Amino acid sequence: MNGLPLHKSELTQFWPILMRLPEMPEVPLMTVAIFAGECKPESVEDYLRSFVTELNYFEKYGILINGRQFKIKQRAIIIDDEPRNHDDFKRGVYVGHYSNATPLTDLDGCDTIADIISSEPLHFRDYGISRKCMRGWSERKFSAATKWSPQVRKAISKDLEQLKFPVEFSRKVRSLKYIKFWKGMEYNYFLHNARSVILKGMLTDEEYTHFMHYFCAMTLFNSQEYVEHWPYARELLRQ
Numbered sequence: 001m002n003g004l005p006l007h008k009s010e011l012t013q014f015w016p017i018l019m020r021l022p023e024m025p026e027v028p029l030m031t032v033a034i035f036a037g038e039c040k041p042e043s044v045e046d047y048l049r050s051f052v053t054e055l056n057y058f059e060k061y062g063i064l065i066n067g068r069q070f071k072i073k074q075r076a077i078i079i080d081d082e083p084r085n086h087d088d089f090k091r092g093v094y095v096g097h098y099s100n101a102t103p104l105t106d107l108d109g110c111d112t113i114a115d116i117i118s119s120e121p122l123h124f125r126d127y128g129i130s131r132k133c134m135r136g137w138s139e140r141k142f143s144a145a146t147k148w149s150p151q152v153r154k155a156i157s158k159d160l161e162q163l164k165f166p167v168e169f170s171r172k173v174r175s176l177k178y179i180k181f182w183k184g185m186e187y188n189y190f191l192h193n194a195r196s197v198i199l200k201g202m203l204t205d206e207e208y209t210h211f212m213h214y215f216c217a218m219t220l221f222n223s224q225e226y227v228e229h230w231p232y233a234r235e236l237l238r239q
Contacts, residue, residue: 011038017051022075044102052103059108077104125218126184130191133211137203138176146203148176159198165189191215213239 041047058072140147157175220233
C-alpha cells in the first residue's frame with residue numbers, strides 16, 4: 001500500500017505491510033507491520049528487515065496458536081517494482097533499477113522472479129499507462145500528439161467537477177489543476193467511467209480509438225470471466 005496520510009494538514013503517513021491468507025478468503029487483510037514517517041521510507045533495510053527475519057523464522061519453526069502448531073509458507077509477495085533475474089538481481093547486476101539491496105533476497109526459498117508479483121493494477125495501469133496519457137495530454141509532454149490548450153484544460157476540468165459519483169466512490173476525480181496529485185483511484189475511475197464522456201472530441205480520432213482499445217483490453221483482463229477473450233485483449237494493446 002502506498003503512503004497513507006493521517007491528517008490533511010500534516011506530513012505524517014503510514015506505509016504498512018499487509019498480508020492475506022489464501023486458504024481463508026473470508027479473513028480480511030491483516031497488518032504485518034507499519035512504517036511511520038513524513039515521507040516514503042528512505043531505507044528498504046529498515047522497512048523490510050524485521051519482516052524478512054520473522055518470516056524466515058516462522059517458515060522454519062511454524063507458529064503455535066491455542067496449543068496447535070501451524071506451518072507457515074509465503075505464497076507470493078506483491079510489490080511495485082520488477083526484478084529481471086533472481087541470481088543477477090541478488091548479486092546487484094541491475095544497478096540502474098535500485099539504489100540499495102533489498103532484504104527480500106534473503107527470504108528462504110524465495111525467487112524474486114517466480115514468487116514476487118509486480119504486475120498489480122495500481123502501478124502498471126493507473127499510475128502507469130493512464131497517468132502517462134493524462135499528464136502527457138494535460139501538461140503538453142507529448143511531442144507528436146494532442147496537447148491540450150489552457151482553454152481545453154479548463155473545459156475538461158469543468159466536466160470533471162460536474163460528474164456525479166456513486167455513493168460507494170469515496171474520492172471524486174479532481175480537476176486537471178490537481179492532476180499532479182491524482183491518486184490511483186482517480187485514474188481508475190476516469191478510465192472505467194469517465195473516459196468516453198471527457199475525451200470524446202478532445203483527442204484526434206486515432207488517439208481516441210487507441211485509448212478506447214486500451215480501456216477495452218483492461219476491462220477484459222480485469223476478470224476471469226473474460227479469460228477466453230484475453231488473446232483478443234493482447235491484440236488490442238498491440239494496435
